Amino acid sequence: MSARAILPVLLLLSFICSCRGQLRVGFYADTCPDAEATVRSVVTDAFNSDVNTASGLLRLHFHDCIVDGCDGSVLINQPDGQQENRAFGHQGLRGFNVIDQAKAQLEATCPGVVSCADIVALAARDSIALSNGPRYEVPTGRKDGLVSAISDANNLPDQDDPAEVLIAKFRAKGLSEKDLVLLSAAHTIGTTACFFMGNRLFNFRNSGGPDPSINPPFLQKLQQACPAGGDINRRIMIDAGSHLRFDTQIYANIRAGFAVLQSDAALYSHAATRPIVDSYLRSPAAFPGDFAAAMVKLGTVGVLTGSQGEIRNVCSSFN
Ligand code: HEM
Structure with a gap:
């Protein structure tokens, strides 16, 4: 990215760092130093076998954030089928398996440290880079939400909306x-x-x-x-x-x-x-x-940090 292109990102990052003390670039540097590299490698492998992985993961991050904030709630599956990802506007979402793979690898190396919500945000960032889009830093430190309800996703932006x-x-x-x-x-x-x-x-x-x-x-x-x-x-x-x-x-x-x-x-x-x-x-x-x-701004919508939420063991179910 050129110096001119990177300026808005730097300004926004400094805004986020000052307003949301717990969301910051390099959040896992001490607790799970390879967290970002692990996500990148899983996303890259998936992209190399199917180029459509990138668009799927980018859309997944938007759909996670736009309902109840970027808290991994879109990943949840529940026995009663009343979870958020069953909502009409979420149809066609894909990339869940890539998030699950990254989470499994991270749990093997740093159990209970890296949130599913952060994995989704990082996977979207990596997908954009793999598609020759802009490269940027993602502030991390999101916690995973404790609610995933189909009714919360009724008001998604719709393609028919004026x-x-x-x-x-x-x-x-x-x-x-x-x-x-x-x-x-x-x-x-x-x-x-x-x-x-x-x-x-x-x-x-x-x-x-x-x-x-x-x-x-x-x-x-x-x-x-x-x-x-x-x-x-x-x-x-x-x-x-x-x-x-x-x-x-x-x-x-x-x-x-x-x-x-x-x-x-x-x-x-x-x-x-x-x-x-x-x-x-x-x-x-x-x-x-x-x-x-x-994208960085989207990734801050309604985030849970600090003592809020949890770090899920498995992204598709609450602990
Ligand atoms: C403004 C409101 C938006 C509406 C109404 C909308 C609607 C849609 C619809 C109907 C699809 C086709 C889904 C399918 O058939 O699988 C789609 C695909 C997609 N959307 Fe959006 N979208 C919106 C905003 C966004 C935003 C903000 C992002 C990301 C930042 C995004 C990323 C994507 C991507 C990457 C795809 C392609 C997914 C794939 O190939 O699987 N969309 N969108």
């Missing part, structure tokens, strides 16, 4: 319009199931037709890829033409009507978010550092 609703949902978590635009650029990598495309392609806001903001030739391609009544599990790239490259092409696609997800397209329909999209198209060099800073 921009003002997305803005309000992000604000409720302390994230700004700029954070919304930056973090949505995570869609520069990864795929979506046709499941999420139906309304946008065939019944946009109950109009009986497609979203008019889609570029017409592109609409034809999307409708061919995800036909009405077709296989809802079929996956298509979100950042058309650039879904394995971490770059600002996603913003160019949004501006030109080539957004795949409705929530991304919505960013260009609102007076508060459109200029932010345009600003990164004008100054793409500002994007990597700002994106990294937004």
